[in-house]
Amino acid sequence: MQDIGLSAHKLSVHYGEKAAVKNVSLDFADRQVTALIGPSGCGKSTFLRSLNRMNDLIPGARVTGDIWIGGENINSPQTDVVLLRQKIGMVWQRPNPFHKSIYENIAFGPRYHGIRDKKKLDEIVEQSLRRAALWEETKDRLHNSALALSGGQQQRLCIARSIAVKPSIILMDEPASALDPVSTAKIEELIAELKQDYCIVIVTHNMYQAARISQKTAFFMLGEVEEYDDTDKIFTNPQKISTSDYITGRFG
Protein backbone atom coordinates (compact mmCIF):
# COMPACT_ATOMS: atom_id res chain seq x y z
CA MET A 1 0.00 0.00 0.00
CA GLN A 2 1.35 3.37 -1.00
CA ASP A 3 1.06 6.57 1.01
CA ILE A 4 -2.20 8.35 0.70
CA GLY A 5 -1.58 11.75 -0.85
CA LEU A 6 -5.11 12.95 -0.71
CA SER A 7 -8.34 11.45 0.41
CA ALA A 8 -11.92 12.56 -0.09
CA HIS A 9 -14.56 11.23 2.23
CA LYS A 10 -18.27 11.50 1.46
CA LEU A 11 -17.73 14.63 -0.56
CA SER A 12 -20.80 16.31 -2.03
CA VAL A 13 -21.07 19.53 -4.01
CA HIS A 14 -24.33 21.41 -4.40
CA TYR A 15 -25.03 24.31 -6.71
CA GLY A 16 -28.07 25.77 -5.02
CA GLU A 17 -30.46 22.82 -4.80
CA LYS A 18 -28.79 20.75 -7.48
CA ALA A 19 -26.26 18.15 -6.41
CA ALA A 20 -23.34 18.05 -8.83
CA VAL A 21 -21.26 15.58 -6.81
CA LYS A 22 -22.87 13.06 -4.49
CA ASN A 23 -21.12 11.37 -1.62
CA VAL A 24 -17.86 10.64 -3.35
CA SER A 25 -15.15 8.88 -1.37
CA LEU A 26 -11.84 8.38 -3.13
CA ASP A 27 -8.23 7.89 -2.02
CA PHE A 28 -5.45 9.22 -4.18
CA ALA A 29 -2.09 7.65 -3.61
CA ASP A 30 1.12 9.61 -3.60
CA ARG A 31 3.47 9.20 -6.60
CA GLN A 32 0.73 7.98 -8.81
CA VAL A 33 -1.60 9.30 -11.50
CA THR A 34 -5.31 8.93 -10.92
CA ALA A 35 -7.62 9.63 -13.84
CA LEU A 36 -11.18 10.81 -13.44
CA ILE A 37 -13.26 9.90 -16.47
CA GLY A 38 -16.93 10.13 -17.31
CA PRO A 39 -19.43 11.80 -19.60
CA SER A 40 -19.76 15.59 -19.73
CA GLY A 41 -21.54 17.05 -16.74
CA CYS A 42 -20.87 14.03 -14.55
CA GLY A 43 -19.26 16.18 -11.86
CA LYS A 44 -15.65 15.12 -12.30
CA SER A 45 -14.33 18.65 -12.85
CA THR A 46 -16.47 19.97 -10.01
CA PHE A 47 -15.07 17.26 -7.78
CA LEU A 48 -11.52 18.13 -8.82
CA ARG A 49 -12.07 21.81 -8.13
CA SER A 50 -13.30 21.06 -4.62
CA LEU A 51 -10.00 19.44 -3.75
CA ASN A 52 -8.15 22.77 -3.55
CA ARG A 53 -11.22 24.71 -2.47
CA MET A 54 -11.49 26.41 -5.85
CA ASN A 55 -15.26 26.04 -5.67
CA ASP A 56 -15.23 28.57 -2.85
CA LEU A 57 -15.14 31.14 -5.63
CA ILE A 58 -18.37 29.98 -7.24
CA PRO A 59 -21.33 31.80 -5.72
CA GLY A 60 -23.91 29.34 -4.45
CA ALA A 61 -21.60 26.32 -4.45
CA ARG A 62 -21.61 24.29 -1.25
CA VAL A 63 -19.07 21.57 -0.57
CA THR A 64 -19.77 19.11 2.22
CA GLY A 65 -17.75 16.15 3.45
CA ASP A 66 -14.10 15.74 4.33
CA ILE A 67 -10.91 16.09 2.36
CA TRP A 68 -7.89 14.73 4.14
CA ILE A 69 -4.33 15.75 3.43
CA GLY A 70 -1.70 14.49 5.86
CA GLY A 71 -4.10 14.10 8.77
CA GLU A 72 -5.83 17.43 8.27
CA ASN A 73 -9.33 17.93 7.02
CA ILE A 74 -8.96 20.83 4.64
CA ASN A 75 -12.64 21.23 3.89
CA SER A 76 -13.23 23.14 7.07
CA PRO A 77 -13.81 26.85 7.62
CA GLN A 78 -10.72 26.97 9.82
CA THR A 79 -8.42 25.91 7.01
CA ASP A 80 -6.14 28.63 5.69
CA VAL A 81 -6.93 28.22 2.00
CA VAL A 82 -4.02 30.38 0.94
CA LEU A 83 -1.62 28.07 2.73
CA LEU A 84 -3.46 25.02 1.48
CA ARG A 85 -3.26 26.03 -2.15
CA GLN A 86 0.52 26.17 -1.97
CA LYS A 87 0.47 22.45 -1.37
CA ILE A 88 -1.80 21.77 -4.31
CA GLY A 89 -0.85 22.79 -7.82
CA MET A 90 -3.47 23.16 -10.50
CA VAL A 91 -3.45 23.06 -14.29
CA TRP A 92 -6.43 24.14 -16.37
CA GLN A 93 -7.94 23.05 -19.63
CA ARG A 94 -6.88 26.14 -21.50
CA PRO A 95 -3.33 27.33 -20.82
CA ASN A 96 -3.56 30.42 -18.62
CA PRO A 97 -0.07 31.85 -18.18
CA PHE A 98 0.04 35.19 -16.43
CA HIS A 99 0.40 38.17 -18.72
CA LYS A 100 4.02 38.42 -17.71
CA SER A 101 7.37 37.23 -18.93
CA ILE A 102 8.26 33.54 -18.93
CA TYR A 103 10.64 34.13 -16.05
CA GLU A 104 8.08 36.06 -14.03
CA ASN A 105 5.44 33.39 -14.55
CA ILE A 106 7.62 30.93 -12.67
CA ALA A 107 9.34 33.27 -10.21
CA PHE A 108 6.16 35.03 -9.14
CA GLY A 109 4.90 32.32 -6.77
CA PRO A 110 8.20 31.53 -5.01
CA ARG A 111 9.01 35.22 -4.62
CA TYR A 112 5.62 35.86 -3.07
CA HIS A 113 6.26 33.00 -0.68
CA GLY A 114 9.40 34.67 0.55
CA ILE A 115 12.31 33.80 -1.72
CA ARG A 116 13.96 37.13 -2.56
CA ASP A 117 17.43 35.95 -3.49
CA LYS A 118 17.86 36.48 -7.21
CA LYS A 119 20.22 33.53 -7.55
CA LYS A 120 17.83 31.22 -5.77
CA LEU A 121 14.96 32.39 -7.97
CA ASP A 122 17.01 31.88 -11.12
CA GLU A 123 17.68 28.37 -9.92
CA ILE A 124 14.01 27.66 -9.26
CA VAL A 125 13.05 29.01 -12.67
CA GLU A 126 15.61 26.82 -14.40
CA GLN A 127 14.71 23.72 -12.40
CA SER A 128 10.99 24.17 -12.93
CA LEU A 129 11.39 24.75 -16.64
CA ARG A 130 13.69 21.75 -16.95
CA ARG A 131 11.19 19.69 -15.03
CA ALA A 132 8.49 20.77 -17.47
CA ALA A 133 10.77 20.04 -20.44
CA LEU A 134 10.60 23.65 -21.52
CA TRP A 135 14.07 24.89 -20.62
CA GLU A 136 15.76 24.22 -23.93
CA GLU A 137 13.05 26.06 -25.84
CA THR A 138 12.90 29.10 -23.61
CA LYS A 139 16.28 29.62 -21.96
CA ASP A 140 17.25 32.31 -24.49
CA ARG A 141 14.08 34.31 -24.14
CA LEU A 142 13.15 34.06 -20.48
CA HIS A 143 12.20 37.69 -20.36
CA ASN A 144 9.91 37.61 -23.35
CA SER A 145 6.18 37.47 -22.85
CA ALA A 146 4.74 34.09 -21.98
CA LEU A 147 1.85 34.88 -24.29
CA ALA A 148 4.16 34.59 -27.30
CA LEU A 149 4.65 30.86 -26.63
CA SER A 150 2.62 28.23 -28.47
CA GLY A 151 -0.36 26.64 -26.75
CA GLY A 152 1.57 23.50 -25.84
CA GLN A 153 4.49 25.49 -24.51
CA GLN A 154 2.14 27.68 -22.51
CA GLN A 155 0.59 24.61 -20.94
CA ARG A 156 4.00 23.24 -19.98
CA LEU A 157 4.82 26.68 -18.58
CA CYS A 158 1.68 26.48 -16.45
CA ILE A 159 2.83 23.11 -15.14
CA ALA A 160 6.27 24.57 -14.43
CA ARG A 161 4.60 27.48 -12.66
CA SER A 162 2.64 25.19 -10.41
CA ILE A 163 5.60 22.99 -9.46
CA ALA A 164 7.75 26.05 -8.72
CA VAL A 165 5.95 26.55 -5.40
CA LYS A 166 6.72 22.94 -4.47
CA PRO A 167 3.29 21.39 -4.06
CA SER A 168 2.86 17.72 -3.24
CA ILE A 169 -0.33 17.29 -5.22
CA ILE A 170 -1.14 18.45 -8.75
CA LEU A 171 -4.69 18.68 -10.03
CA MET A 172 -5.16 18.73 -13.80
CA ASP A 173 -8.41 19.56 -15.50
CA GLU A 174 -8.21 18.17 -19.04
CA PRO A 175 -4.74 19.64 -19.47
CA ALA A 176 -4.31 18.45 -23.04
CA SER A 177 -7.76 18.82 -24.52
CA ALA A 178 -7.01 22.19 -26.12
CA LEU A 179 -3.71 21.03 -27.61
CA ASP A 180 -2.56 19.39 -30.83
CA PRO A 181 -1.43 15.72 -30.79
CA VAL A 182 2.29 16.50 -30.62
CA SER A 183 1.85 18.85 -27.68
CA THR A 184 -0.50 16.36 -26.07
CA ALA A 185 2.16 13.66 -26.31
CA LYS A 186 4.66 15.99 -24.64
CA ILE A 187 2.27 16.77 -21.82
CA GLU A 188 1.63 13.06 -21.30
CA GLU A 189 5.34 12.34 -21.18
CA LEU A 190 5.69 15.09 -18.66
CA ILE A 191 2.92 13.68 -16.48
CA ALA A 192 4.57 10.28 -16.52
CA GLU A 193 7.78 11.97 -15.42
CA LEU A 194 6.16 14.06 -12.66
CA LYS A 195 4.39 11.04 -11.26
CA GLN A 196 7.63 10.02 -9.57
CA ASP A 197 7.33 12.92 -7.17
CA TYR A 198 3.74 14.01 -7.04
CA CYS A 199 0.25 12.82 -6.39
CA ILE A 200 -1.49 13.66 -9.66
CA VAL A 201 -5.23 13.74 -10.19
CA ILE A 202 -6.24 14.31 -13.78
CA VAL A 203 -9.65 14.80 -15.37
CA THR A 204 -9.71 13.66 -18.95
CA HIS A 205 -12.21 13.11 -21.70
CA ASN A 206 -9.78 11.04 -23.65
CA MET A 207 -10.00 7.42 -22.58
CA TYR A 208 -6.86 6.43 -24.40
CA GLN A 209 -5.07 9.11 -22.45
CA ALA A 210 -6.45 7.77 -19.18
CA ALA A 211 -5.34 4.30 -20.14
CA ARG A 212 -1.88 5.49 -21.17
CA ILE A 213 -0.94 7.66 -18.23
CA SER A 214 -2.87 6.64 -15.14
CA GLN A 215 -2.48 3.84 -12.64
CA LYS A 216 -5.92 4.26 -11.12
CA THR A 217 -9.14 5.33 -12.79
CA ALA A 218 -12.40 6.53 -11.31
CA PHE A 219 -15.45 6.46 -13.52
CA PHE A 220 -17.95 9.21 -12.70
CA MET A 221 -21.57 9.25 -13.73
CA LEU A 222 -24.32 11.64 -12.66
CA GLY A 223 -22.22 12.94 -9.80
CA GLU A 224 -21.37 9.57 -8.36
CA VAL A 225 -18.39 7.27 -8.64
CA GLU A 226 -19.56 4.21 -10.49
CA GLU A 227 -16.32 2.37 -10.34
CA TYR A 228 -12.84 2.98 -8.99
CA ASP A 229 -10.02 0.57 -9.58
CA ASP A 230 -6.66 -0.02 -11.21
CA THR A 231 -6.67 1.46 -14.68
CA ASP A 232 -5.82 -1.88 -16.27
CA LYS A 233 -8.80 -3.45 -14.65
CA ILE A 234 -11.21 -0.68 -15.55
CA PHE A 235 -10.24 -0.85 -19.18
CA THR A 236 -9.95 -4.62 -19.59
CA ASN A 237 -12.40 -5.98 -17.13
CA PRO A 238 -14.87 -3.40 -15.86
CA GLN A 239 -17.25 -4.61 -13.20
CA LYS A 240 -20.21 -2.48 -14.20
CA ILE A 241 -22.11 -2.35 -17.44
CA SER A 242 -22.20 1.44 -17.41
CA THR A 243 -18.40 1.57 -17.21
CA SER A 244 -17.98 -0.86 -20.03
CA ASP A 245 -20.55 0.99 -22.12
CA TYR A 246 -18.72 4.26 -21.57
CA ILE A 247 -15.24 3.04 -22.32
CA THR A 248 -16.34 1.19 -25.41
CA GLY A 249 -17.90 4.39 -26.65
CA ARG A 250 -21.54 3.43 -26.44
CA PHE A 251 -22.38 6.77 -24.84
CA GLY A 252 -20.71 9.87 -23.49
Place this chain on the structure above:
Amino acid sequence: MNAKTADKIATALIVTIAAIIILILAGLLGYILIRGVGHISFDFLTSPPETIRAGGGIGPQLFNSLFLLVLTMIITIPLGLGAGIYMSEYAKPGRGTDFIRLVVEVLSSFPSIVVGLFGLLVIVNLFGFGFSLFSGALALTVFNLPLMVRITEQGLKSVPREQKEAGLALGLSKWKTIRSIMLPIAIPVILTGTILAAGRVFGEAAALLFTAGMSSPRLDFSDWNPLSPFSPLNPFRPAETLAVHIWKINSEGLAPDAPEIAAGASAVLIITVLLFNMIARWFGRYVHRKFTATK
Protein backbone atom coordinates in the same frame (compact mmCIF):
# COMPACT_ATOMS: atom_id res chain seq x y z
CA MET B 1 -36.41 39.23 -50.60
CA ASN B 2 -33.70 36.63 -50.38
CA ALA B 3 -31.05 36.45 -47.71
CA LYS B 4 -28.33 37.82 -49.95
CA THR B 5 -30.22 41.00 -50.83
CA ALA B 6 -31.15 41.49 -47.18
CA ASP B 7 -27.51 41.16 -46.23
CA LYS B 8 -26.48 43.73 -48.84
CA ILE B 9 -29.15 46.19 -47.71
CA ALA B 10 -28.18 45.75 -44.07
CA THR B 11 -24.51 46.31 -44.89
CA ALA B 12 -25.29 49.41 -46.94
CA LEU B 13 -27.49 50.77 -44.17
CA ILE B 14 -24.90 50.25 -41.48
CA VAL B 15 -22.14 51.79 -43.60
CA THR B 16 -24.37 54.80 -44.33
CA ILE B 17 -25.16 55.33 -40.67
CA ALA B 18 -21.48 55.11 -39.77
CA ALA B 19 -20.65 57.58 -42.55
CA ILE B 20 -23.28 60.03 -41.31
CA ILE B 21 -21.88 59.89 -37.79
CA ILE B 22 -18.35 60.45 -39.03
CA LEU B 23 -19.55 63.36 -41.20
CA ILE B 24 -21.32 65.03 -38.29
CA LEU B 25 -18.28 64.58 -36.09
CA ALA B 26 -15.85 65.82 -38.71
CA GLY B 27 -18.16 68.76 -39.49
CA LEU B 28 -18.41 69.79 -35.86
CA LEU B 29 -14.71 69.44 -35.23
CA GLY B 30 -13.85 71.18 -38.48
CA TYR B 31 -16.21 74.07 -37.79
CA ILE B 32 -14.84 74.67 -34.31
CA LEU B 33 -11.23 74.30 -35.36
CA ILE B 34 -11.48 76.44 -38.51
CA ARG B 35 -13.22 79.22 -36.62
CA GLY B 36 -10.92 79.07 -33.65
CA VAL B 37 -7.44 77.96 -34.65
CA GLY B 38 -6.62 81.28 -36.33
CA HIS B 39 -7.05 83.02 -33.03
CA ILE B 40 -4.72 80.77 -31.08
CA SER B 41 -1.31 82.20 -30.39
CA PHE B 42 1.21 81.91 -27.61
CA ASP B 43 0.02 85.23 -26.31
CA PHE B 44 -3.61 84.10 -26.35
CA LEU B 45 -2.76 80.97 -24.39
CA THR B 46 -0.77 82.72 -21.69
CA SER B 47 -2.18 86.20 -21.11
CA PRO B 48 -5.05 86.95 -18.73
CA PRO B 49 -8.48 87.92 -20.13
CA GLU B 50 -9.56 91.52 -20.67
CA THR B 51 -13.01 92.68 -19.60
CA ILE B 52 -13.65 95.56 -21.97
CA ARG B 53 -10.71 95.92 -24.29
CA ALA B 54 -9.84 93.56 -27.12
CA GLY B 55 -6.84 91.24 -27.04
CA GLY B 56 -7.51 89.25 -23.88
CA GLY B 57 -6.23 85.72 -23.46
CA ILE B 58 -7.21 82.55 -21.64
CA GLY B 59 -4.05 81.77 -19.69
CA PRO B 60 -5.48 81.47 -16.16
CA GLN B 61 -8.56 79.63 -17.42
CA LEU B 62 -6.47 77.02 -19.22
CA PHE B 63 -4.36 76.58 -16.13
CA ASN B 64 -7.47 76.32 -13.93
CA SER B 65 -8.96 73.64 -16.15
CA LEU B 66 -5.83 71.53 -15.99
CA PHE B 67 -5.37 72.04 -12.28
CA LEU B 68 -9.00 71.18 -11.59
CA LEU B 69 -8.59 68.04 -13.67
CA VAL B 70 -5.63 66.97 -11.56
CA LEU B 71 -7.41 67.78 -8.29
CA THR B 72 -10.55 65.90 -9.31
CA MET B 73 -8.57 62.88 -10.39
CA ILE B 74 -6.61 62.83 -7.15
CA ILE B 75 -9.94 62.46 -5.35
CA THR B 76 -11.73 60.29 -7.91
CA ILE B 77 -9.14 57.67 -8.81
CA PRO B 78 -8.45 56.17 -5.37
CA LEU B 79 -12.12 56.25 -4.38
CA GLY B 80 -13.28 54.85 -7.72
CA LEU B 81 -10.65 52.12 -7.79
CA GLY B 82 -11.38 51.11 -4.22
CA ALA B 83 -15.13 50.99 -4.71
CA GLY B 84 -14.79 49.23 -8.06
CA ILE B 85 -12.51 46.56 -6.62
CA TYR B 86 -14.91 46.08 -3.75
CA MET B 87 -17.93 45.75 -6.02
CA SER B 88 -16.21 43.33 -8.35
CA GLU B 89 -14.24 41.14 -5.96
CA TYR B 90 -15.37 41.51 -2.38
CA ALA B 91 -19.07 42.34 -2.26
CA LYS B 92 -21.33 39.31 -2.06
CA PRO B 93 -23.81 39.45 -4.91
CA GLY B 94 -27.29 40.14 -3.59
CA ARG B 95 -29.71 42.91 -2.80
CA GLY B 96 -27.08 45.08 -1.13
CA THR B 97 -24.77 45.24 -4.12
CA ASP B 98 -27.68 45.59 -6.54
CA PHE B 99 -28.79 48.59 -4.54
CA ILE B 100 -25.31 50.13 -4.56
CA ARG B 101 -25.15 49.59 -8.31
CA LEU B 102 -28.52 51.30 -8.73
CA VAL B 103 -27.37 54.28 -6.67
CA VAL B 104 -24.22 54.50 -8.76
CA GLU B 105 -26.26 54.47 -11.98
CA VAL B 106 -28.60 57.18 -10.71
CA LEU B 107 -25.68 59.26 -9.55
CA SER B 108 -24.05 59.10 -12.97
CA SER B 109 -27.18 60.29 -14.74
CA PHE B 110 -27.71 63.31 -12.49
CA PRO B 111 -28.04 66.54 -14.50
CA SER B 112 -24.84 68.46 -13.92
CA ILE B 113 -26.68 71.67 -13.02
CA VAL B 114 -28.30 69.78 -10.15
CA VAL B 115 -24.91 68.60 -8.98
CA GLY B 116 -23.76 72.21 -9.21
CA LEU B 117 -26.61 73.44 -7.02
CA PHE B 118 -26.05 70.62 -4.57
CA GLY B 119 -22.41 71.66 -4.48
CA LEU B 120 -23.41 75.25 -3.81
CA LEU B 121 -25.68 74.28 -0.94
CA VAL B 122 -23.59 71.63 0.70
CA ILE B 123 -19.94 72.05 -0.24
CA VAL B 124 -19.74 75.79 -0.75
CA ASN B 125 -22.11 76.97 1.98
CA LEU B 126 -22.67 74.21 4.51
CA PHE B 127 -19.08 72.96 4.63
CA GLY B 128 -17.83 76.47 4.04
CA PHE B 129 -15.30 75.75 1.32
CA GLY B 130 -16.59 78.77 -0.62
CA PHE B 131 -16.22 79.16 -4.37
CA SER B 132 -13.03 77.26 -4.81
CA LEU B 133 -11.20 74.74 -6.92
CA PHE B 134 -11.62 72.27 -4.11
CA SER B 135 -15.43 72.69 -4.10
CA GLY B 136 -15.39 72.30 -7.88
CA ALA B 137 -13.31 69.15 -7.64
CA LEU B 138 -15.69 67.66 -5.07
CA ALA B 139 -18.71 68.47 -7.25
CA LEU B 140 -17.07 66.88 -10.27
CA THR B 141 -16.17 63.86 -8.17
CA VAL B 142 -19.88 63.34 -7.56
CA PHE B 143 -20.50 62.44 -11.15
CA ASN B 144 -17.11 61.17 -12.09
CA LEU B 145 -17.06 58.62 -9.33
CA PRO B 146 -19.85 56.41 -10.72
CA LEU B 147 -18.10 56.21 -14.06
CA MET B 148 -14.84 55.32 -12.37
CA VAL B 149 -16.46 52.67 -10.19
CA ARG B 150 -18.27 51.08 -13.09
CA ILE B 151 -15.20 51.08 -15.30
CA THR B 152 -13.03 49.51 -12.60
CA GLU B 153 -15.66 46.87 -11.97
CA GLN B 154 -16.01 46.10 -15.66
CA GLY B 155 -12.26 46.05 -16.11
CA LEU B 156 -11.84 43.46 -13.36
CA LYS B 157 -14.80 41.42 -14.55
CA SER B 158 -13.25 41.24 -18.01
CA VAL B 159 -10.20 39.44 -16.63
CA PRO B 160 -10.56 35.72 -17.50
CA ARG B 161 -11.59 33.66 -14.50
CA GLU B 162 -8.69 31.29 -15.08
CA GLN B 163 -6.22 34.10 -14.45
CA LYS B 164 -7.70 34.77 -11.05
CA GLU B 165 -7.84 31.06 -10.26
CA ALA B 166 -4.25 30.58 -11.36
CA GLY B 167 -3.17 33.25 -8.90
CA LEU B 168 -5.17 31.79 -6.06
CA ALA B 169 -4.07 28.25 -6.86
CA LEU B 170 -0.45 29.33 -6.46
CA GLY B 171 -1.29 30.26 -2.90
CA LEU B 172 -1.41 34.00 -3.48
CA SER B 173 -3.70 35.94 -1.19
CA LYS B 174 -6.81 37.48 -2.66
CA TRP B 175 -5.41 40.99 -2.53
CA LYS B 176 -2.12 39.92 -4.10
CA THR B 177 -4.01 38.17 -6.89
CA ILE B 178 -6.11 41.27 -7.54
CA ARG B 179 -3.16 43.63 -7.39
CA SER B 180 -0.55 41.70 -9.30
CA ILE B 181 -2.49 39.44 -11.63
CA MET B 182 -5.86 41.02 -12.32
CA LEU B 183 -5.28 44.77 -12.17
CA PRO B 184 -2.44 44.76 -14.72
CA ILE B 185 -4.73 42.98 -17.18
CA ALA B 186 -7.58 45.34 -16.41
CA ILE B 187 -5.50 48.50 -16.60
CA PRO B 188 -6.07 49.36 -20.29
CA VAL B 189 -9.84 49.18 -19.69
CA ILE B 190 -9.59 51.21 -16.49
CA LEU B 191 -7.38 53.80 -18.17
CA THR B 192 -9.84 54.23 -21.00
CA GLY B 193 -12.52 54.87 -18.42
CA THR B 194 -10.32 57.34 -16.61
CA ILE B 195 -9.82 59.22 -19.86
CA LEU B 196 -13.58 59.41 -20.36
CA ALA B 197 -13.98 60.69 -16.82
CA ALA B 198 -11.21 63.23 -17.33
CA GLY B 199 -12.76 64.41 -20.57
CA ARG B 200 -15.94 65.21 -18.70
CA VAL B 201 -14.03 67.22 -16.12
CA PHE B 202 -12.41 69.24 -18.85
CA GLY B 203 -15.62 70.02 -20.68
CA GLU B 204 -17.89 70.50 -17.68
CA ALA B 205 -19.33 73.95 -17.08
CA ALA B 206 -22.74 73.76 -15.40
CA ALA B 207 -21.58 72.00 -12.24
CA LEU B 208 -18.73 74.46 -11.83
CA LEU B 209 -20.69 77.71 -12.15
CA PHE B 210 -21.78 77.53 -8.54
CA THR B 211 -18.85 75.64 -7.05
CA ALA B 212 -15.55 76.72 -8.56
CA GLY B 213 -17.01 80.12 -9.36
CA MET B 214 -16.96 82.38 -12.40
CA SER B 215 -13.93 84.47 -11.63
CA SER B 216 -10.27 84.04 -10.90
CA PRO B 217 -8.24 86.17 -8.59
CA ARG B 218 -5.30 87.96 -10.13
CA LEU B 219 -2.99 84.98 -10.29
CA ASP B 220 0.66 85.52 -9.64
CA PHE B 221 2.42 82.87 -11.69
CA SER B 222 5.66 83.47 -9.88
CA ASP B 223 4.22 82.46 -6.53
CA TRP B 224 4.02 78.66 -6.23
CA ASN B 225 3.27 78.45 -2.54
CA PRO B 226 -0.08 76.60 -2.44
CA LEU B 227 -1.11 78.48 0.69
CA SER B 228 -0.77 81.99 -0.67
CA PRO B 229 -4.11 83.41 -1.89
CA PHE B 230 -2.81 84.53 -5.31
CA SER B 231 -0.83 81.39 -6.00
CA PRO B 232 -2.11 79.38 -8.97
CA LEU B 233 -1.63 76.22 -6.88
CA ASN B 234 -3.91 77.30 -4.05
CA PRO B 235 -6.82 74.85 -4.17
CA PHE B 236 -9.04 77.06 -2.03
CA ARG B 237 -9.22 80.00 -4.39
CA PRO B 238 -12.06 80.60 -6.84
CA ALA B 239 -11.28 79.48 -10.36
CA GLU B 240 -12.99 80.00 -13.66
CA THR B 241 -12.28 77.11 -16.01
CA LEU B 242 -12.03 77.22 -19.77
CA ALA B 243 -15.51 75.81 -20.34
CA VAL B 244 -17.06 78.25 -17.88
CA HIS B 245 -15.12 81.07 -19.50
CA ILE B 246 -16.52 80.18 -22.93
CA TRP B 247 -20.01 80.21 -21.52
CA LYS B 248 -19.43 83.53 -19.77
CA ILE B 249 -17.97 85.51 -22.63
CA ASN B 250 -20.57 84.11 -24.99
CA SER B 251 -23.42 85.23 -22.75
CA GLU B 252 -22.11 88.43 -21.20
CA GLY B 253 -18.74 89.20 -22.78
CA LEU B 254 -18.13 92.93 -23.19
CA ALA B 255 -14.84 92.81 -25.08
CA PRO B 256 -15.25 93.63 -28.79
CA ASP B 257 -13.45 90.42 -29.77
CA ALA B 258 -15.56 88.20 -27.48
CA PRO B 259 -16.80 85.90 -30.32
CA GLU B 260 -13.24 85.32 -31.50
CA ILE B 261 -12.04 84.61 -28.00
CA ALA B 262 -14.89 82.14 -27.50
CA ALA B 263 -14.04 80.45 -30.79
CA GLY B 264 -10.37 80.31 -29.94
CA ALA B 265 -11.05 79.01 -26.45
CA SER B 266 -13.38 76.34 -27.85
CA ALA B 267 -10.70 75.22 -30.25
CA VAL B 268 -8.19 75.04 -27.41
CA LEU B 269 -10.65 73.03 -25.36
CA ILE B 270 -11.23 70.53 -28.16
CA ILE B 271 -7.56 70.22 -29.00
CA THR B 272 -6.64 69.69 -25.36
CA VAL B 273 -9.23 66.95 -24.96
CA LEU B 274 -7.98 65.29 -28.16
CA LEU B 275 -4.39 65.52 -27.01
CA PHE B 276 -5.29 64.19 -23.61
CA ASN B 277 -7.08 61.24 -25.18
CA MET B 278 -4.20 60.38 -27.45
CA ILE B 279 -1.57 60.67 -24.75
CA ALA B 280 -3.62 58.61 -22.33
CA ARG B 281 -4.21 55.92 -24.94
CA TRP B 282 -0.54 55.73 -25.70
CA PHE B 283 0.19 55.64 -21.99
CA GLY B 284 -2.36 52.85 -21.52
CA ARG B 285 -0.66 50.74 -24.15
CA TYR B 286 2.73 51.50 -22.66
CA VAL B 287 1.60 50.47 -19.17
CA HIS B 288 0.00 47.33 -20.55
CA ARG B 289 3.23 46.37 -22.31
CA LYS B 290 5.25 47.16 -19.24
CA PHE B 291 3.05 45.18 -16.86
CA THR B 292 2.40 42.19 -19.06
CA ALA B 293 5.67 42.01 -21.00
CA THR B 294 3.79 41.52 -24.26
CA LYS B 295 5.25 42.86 -27.44
